[in-house]
Amino acid sequence: MPNDDVILAVDAIHATYNHAITALHGVSFEIRRGEILALLGANGAGKTTTLKAVSNLLPAERGQVNAGTIRYEGADVTRRKPGDLVRAGLVPVLEGRHCFKSLTVEENLVAGGIGRSGSRAEINQDLERIYGYFPRLKEKRRTLSGLTSGGEQQMTAIGRALMSRPRLLVLDEPSMGLAPLIVQDIFRTLRKLNRETGLSILVAEQNSAVALGYADHATVLENGVSVLSGAAADLRQREDVRAFYLGQQASPAVKPAHLHAVA
Numbered sequence: 001m002p003n004d005d006v007i008l009a010v011d012a013i014h015a016t017y018n019h020a021i022t023a024l025h026g027v028s029f030e031i032r033r034g035e036i037l038a039l040l041g042a043n044g045a046g047k048t049t050t051l052k053a054v055s056n057l058l059p060a061e062r063g064q065v066n067a068g069t070i071r072y073e074g075a076d077v078t079r080r081k082p083g084d085l086v087r088a089g090l091v092p093v094l095e096g097r098h099c100f101k102s103l104t105v106e107e108n109l110v111a112g113g114i115g116r117s118g119s120r121a122e123i124n125q126d127l128e129r130i131y132g133y134f135p136r137l138k139e140k141r142r143t144l145s146g147l148t149s150g151g152e153q154q155m156t157a158i159g160r161a162l163m164s165r166p167r168l169l170v171l172d173e174p175s176m177g178l179a180p181l182i183v184q185d186i187f188r189t190l191r192k193l194n195r196e197t198g199l200s201i202l203v204a205e206q207n208s209a210v211a212l213g214y215a216d217h218a219t220v221l222e223n224g225v226s227v228l229s230g231a232a233a234d235l236r237q238r239e240d241v242r243a244f245y246l247g248q249q250a251s252p253a254v255k256p257a258h259l260h261a262v263a
């Protein structure tokens with residue numbers, strides 16, 4: 001019996017590429033409606049693969065989920081096309097920023113609304129709403145995306161996803177390559193969107209310090225396995241997490257037994 005409070009339930013998934021390379025072998029977590037969950041872990045831990053599995057984008061990369069279940073609003077995601085998931089409100093922003101560089105910022109945003117029903121007036125309303133959250137995009141609305149900064153491209157990619165009116169936004173490393181102040185700005189805006197609209201967010205991040213500062217809960221991946229989950233506030237306090245994931249010295253710097261060594 002699905003729990004209505006849970007928007008996404010990932011249970012013991014295993015995933016491979018080319019039927020040969022095991023990327024995930026035991027990843028579990030749940031996201032409640034209206035919550036931000038941070039997926040943390042080092043390079044290659046399996047964050048991107050998990051997000052692609054959740055969005056049913058693995059088959060496009062010769063990947064597959066071989067065991068376990070992923071349920072979005074109670075339904076098995078592996079049985080639905082990625083486009084159908086977007087229409088159902090599960091909207092990914094993956095793989096860098098993916099803006100159309102030869103389109104303006106506003107054209108990029110409008111492109112995000114194509115495919116959904118809605119009049120021009122509704123699209124304009126959504127554009128204004130997005131500009132309210134990202135004032136810099138309004139300033140740059142007539143600029144070609146290729147001429148905007150990395151931070152503005154990231155905002156454009158998020159804004160374009162918002163045009164699909166998501167209920168669960170799936171974000172891969174929004175901080176990648178951006179200056180700390182811009183990263184804070186983006187996370188603050190995500191938090192505001194979450195608080196004001198109830199948008200649920202799954203965000204993969206290597207920048208654990210920032211992600212734990214804005215998330216409600218977090219799950220840590222190591223070598224394709226989820227090794228630790230908890231409230232972000234609790235994880236921030238834990239010395240082992242501070243030492244191994246936030247780059248701060250704990251005393252004594254002993255790794256707890258349940259956190260496996262990174263090979």
Ligand SMILES: Nc1ncnc2c1ncn2[C@@H]1O[C@H](COP(=O)(O)OP(=O)(O)OP(=O)(O)O)[C@@H](O)[C@H]1O
Pocket residue numbers: 017021022023041042043044045046047048049050061206
């Ligand atoms: N398209 C692919 N084909 C084959 N193996 C892949 C593919 N994508 C990822 N992998 C492998 O799967 C494992 C998990 O990678 P993944 O990209 O999910 O990790 P990550 O935590 O997102 O790391 P990063 O931060 O570097 O993106 C790695 O061993 C990686 O080499």
